[in-house]
Amino acid sequence: xxxxxxxxxxxxxxxxxxxxxxxxxxxxxxxxxxxxxxxxxxxxxxxxxxxxxxxxxxxxxxxxxxxxxxxxxxxxxxxxxxxxxxxxxxxxxxxxxxxxxxxxxxxxxxxxxxxxxxxxxxxxxxxxxxxxxxxxxxxxxxxxxxxxxxxxxxxxxxxxxxxxxxxxxxxxxxxxxxxxxxxxxxxxxxxxxxxxxxxxxxxxxxxxxxxxxxxxxxxxxxxxxxxxxxxxxxxxxxxxxxxxxxxxxxxxxxxxxxxxxxxxxxxxxxxxxxxxxxxxxxxxxxxxxxxxxxxxxxxxxxxxxxxxxxxxxxxxxxxxxxxxxxxxxxxxxxxxxxxxxxxxxxxxxxxxx
Amino acid sequence: xxxxxxxxxxxxxxxxxxxxxxxxxxxxxxxxxxxxxxxxxxxxxxxxxxxxxxxxxxxxxxxxxxxxxxxxxxxxxxxxxxxxxxxxxxxxxxxxxxxxxxxxxxxxxxxxxxxxxxxxxxxxxxxxxxxxxxxxxxxxxxxxxxxxxxxxxxxxxxxxxxxxxxxxxxxxxxxxxxxxxxxxxxxxxxxxxxxxxxxxxxxxxxxxxxxxxxxxxxxxxxxxxxxxxxxxxxxxxxxxxxxxxxxxxxxxxxxxxxxxxxxxxxxxxxxxxxxxxxxxxxxxxxxxxxxxxxxxxxxxxxxxxxxxxxxxxxxxxxxxxxxxxxxxxxxxxxxxxxxxxxxxxxxxxxxxx
Numbered sequence: 001x002x003x004x005x006x007x008x009x010x011x012x013x014x015x016x017x018x019x020x021x022x023x024x025x026x027x028x029x030x031x032x033x034x035x036x037x038x039x040x041x042x043x044x045x046x047x048x049x050x051x052x053x054x055x056x057x058x059x060x061x062x063x064x065x066x067x068x069x070x071x072x073x074x075x076x077x078x079x080x081x082x083x084x085x086x087x088x089x090x091x092x093x094x095x096x097x098x099x100x101x102x103x104x105x106x107x108x109x110x111x112x113x114x115x116x117x118x119x120x121x122x123x124x125x126x127x128x129x130x131x132x133x134x135x136x137x138x139x140x141x142x143x144x145x146x147x148x149x150x151x152x153x154x155x156x157x158x159x160x161x162x163x164x165x166x167x168x169x170x171x172x173x174x175x176x177x178x179x180x181x182x183x184x185x186x187x188x189x190x191x192x193x194x195x196x197x198x199x200x201x202x203x204x205x206x207x208x209x210x211x212x213x214x215x216x217x218x219x220x221x222x223x224x225x226x227x228x229x230x231x232x233x234x235x236x237x238x239x240x241x242x243x244x245x246x247x248x249x250x251x252x253x254x255x256x257x258x259x260x261x262x263x264x265x266x267x268x269x270x271x272x273x274x275x276x277x278x279x280x281x282x283x284x285x286x287x288x289x290x291x292x293x294x295x296x297x298x299x300x301x302x303x304x305x306x307x308x309x310x311x312x313x314x315x316x317x318x319x320x321x322x323x324x325x326x327x328x329x330x331x332x333x334x335x336x337x338x339x340x341x342x343x344x345x346x347x348x349x350x351x352x353x
Numbered sequence: 354x355x356x357x358x359x360x361x362x363x364x365x366x367x368x369x370x371x372x373x374x375x376x377x378x379x380x381x382x383x384x385x386x387x388x389x390x391x392x393x394x395x396x397x398x399x400x401x402x403x404x405x406x407x408x409x410x411x412x413x414x415x416x417x418x419x420x421x422x423x424x425x426x427x428x429x430x431x432x433x434x435x436x437x438x439x440x441x442x443x444x445x446x447x448x449x450x451x452x453x454x455x456x457x458x459x460x461x462x463x464x465x466x467x468x469x470x471x472x473x474x475x476x477x478x479x480x481x482x483x484x485x486x487x488x489x490x491x492x493x494x495x496x497x498x499x500x501x502x503x504x505x506x507x508x509x510x511x512x513x514x515x516x517x518x519x520x521x522x523x524x525x526x527x528x529x530x531x532x533x534x535x536x537x538x539x540x541x542x543x544x545x546x547x548x549x550x551x552x553x554x555x556x557x558x559x560x561x562x563x564x565x566x567x568x569x570x571x572x573x574x575x576x577x578x579x580x581x582x583x584x585x586x587x588x589x590x591x592x593x594x595x596x597x598x599x600x601x602x603x604x605x606x607x608x609x610x611x612x613x614x615x616x617x618x619x620x621x622x623x624x625x626x627x628x629x630x631x632x633x634x635x636x637x638x639x640x641x642x643x644x645x646x647x648x649x650x651x652x653x654x655x656x657x658x659x660x661x662x663x664x665x666x667x668x669x670x671x672x673x674x675x676x677x678x679x680x681x682x683x684x685x686x687x688x689x690x691x692x693x694x695x696x697x698x699x700x701x702x703x704x705x706x
Binding site for chain 2: 295
């Protein structure tokens with residue numbers, strides 16, 4: 001994939017999920033020893049996974065979380081509570097297994113793959129997948145964060161990493177992010193693509209105070225103004241006010257949909273990436289499970305605008321793929337319900353009158 | 354425990370959870386490589402579990418779900434979509450491992466214990482714990498469902514079963530219920546003890562239609578009117594408009610609190626039992642994790658009235674302990690975060706500016 005046209009062709013070829021398989025899966029669920037629909041979203045997760053995979057025997061035993069890291073020139077504007085050096089430090093923490101995503105991935109039996117797609121400094125560590133497009137974006141408050149060709153390169157990197165994970169056996173993909181300052185480009189993308197008011201989609205990220213929040217809102221408004229002639233398409237907006245890891249997550253989501261693999265979208269940043277993918281082809285939405293409602297203000301606006309519902313409401317706001325990990329466990333639970341519960345006939349249980 | 358006075362003494366002796374340990378646990382969480390509080394309720398679950406157990410090294414590796422079964426004379430009033438024979442049929446399904454609770458318990462590594470505390474017909478099955486107080490309650494629309502001595506006997510049975518599970522190593526207890534018709538006594542208990550309007554706390558249970566719902570509301574109103582002089586205390590209300598499995602769940606919750614073991618309260622029916630326990634001693638509330646917001650109308654009223662929040666919002670309405678199972682996995686995830694994540698110092702990650 002080397003051009004805008006290539007990307008457009010790739011996303012245009014993504015097929016709808018299989019509604020007929022979803023109906024058949026639900027019929028199987030309805031014959032199990034429980035009132036119909038009484039396991040709520042667990043049943044929906046199971047039926048939807050079958051519809052995505054076109055397979056009534058769908059499994060998600062092998063789970064991979066892809067955590068993409070990138071840096072952001074806009075941190076020069078004082079939008080984050082943590083210094084930029086934390087991005088590579090956390091990449092090393094992921095590789096050492098000490099971060100939140102490592103613990104929760106292990107809890108649900110998922111593998112974590114860590115990808116440098118745009119960290120500002122050189123990172124070396126065993127297991128790191130290096131796909132660095134450039135060492136951090138430019139300051140979007142002063143011009144485009146990336147060239148369109150760079151955004152395309154990051155999307156391509158995300159697609160490649162997802163394709164490799166699927167080739168290695170992943171039956172479900174989770175997304176994750178690391179990038180100091182990345183709630184700022186994410187909020188800008190929500191503002192541009194939902195669209196929404198900047199103050200509605202801008203929150204405190206890792207924990208800024210009131211004054212810094214007001215500054216962050218002004219920075220995002222400035223970025224959108226400076227780049228106003230570069231917001232005409234989802235891809236241009238992604239390049240102008242996005243980030244490398246956001247573009248790569250977008251690519252991973254596109255590739256998962258192409259391969260008919262369910263993708264569990266993590267929090268605020270991953271959802272901004274998913275929004276770009278969905279704006280490229282609305283069918284991609286049906287391949288996504290949105291893991292949780294982030295505590296980051298603005299995530300709610302996405303769900304309301306899109307008529308979608310997240311799975312968990314646990315006040316998470318860490319990113320990394322932590323929410324995706326927890327929700328992968330729910331998808332697996334739903335499939336186990338479908339495959340391991342007894343039917344009314346098998347158990348000799350009387351049905352509803 | 355053989356008298357009302359005995360029960361009163363037992364619940365009066367329950368101590369507060371350890372606020373100091375909770376603060377220390379949160380301090381440890383705050384030193385891990387993540388913005389403070391960014392894992393939301395997972396952090397709260399970890400700190401609260403430590404406070405309950407008075408132990409910063411608290412674990413919930415060994416998990417037991419107690420699923421209590423009982424029948425209800427009020428089914429004669431046409432309040433349920435399923436026939437009463439389903440109660441013993443489902444008990445056998447639990448013992449055979451084919452029910453929803455079995456699948457979800459296995460998913461999170463929990464054991465399920467099944468207790469007949471008031472099934473209307475004789476049930477025999479390998480592994481069944483038999484504590485049958487009487488073969489089903491009387492029709493509460495015509496008089497008290499149970500004598501107070503019977504409610505006490507069922508509470509005692511629940512306490513014994515919980516004590517045995519804890520003696521066998523359970524580090525966390527989950528509650529579950531089976532009893533055709535049991536949303537009816539549960540709604541009556543919410544109406545009597547929150548208190549709340551009957552129509553606000555009465556829902557469709559396993560799936561009744563509009564006409565049956567109106568009938569169910571009338572039946573509950575009649576039960577509360579017929580028993581109006583028996584609602585003066587939580588125990589009397591439990592006896593008059595409750596059920597054997599509800600009383601036993603109440604006993605299990607009391608015993609867990611006595612033993613400083615966290616108890617994950619399942620859905621609508623288990624919450625009605627928890628409400629009785631909390632009305633006996635408000636401190637018991639802090640030992641409970643409420644697993645989910647049931648799709649059953651009225652559950653929401655409990656949370657709003659009590660200022661409490663459930664963990665999951667997945668549209669579950671099955672009971673059995675299914676929601677408790679899923680939430681036990683979250684408690685474990687929270688503790689793993691506390692115990693397995695790297696600190697800022699260990700990982701060489703810079704802290705917030």
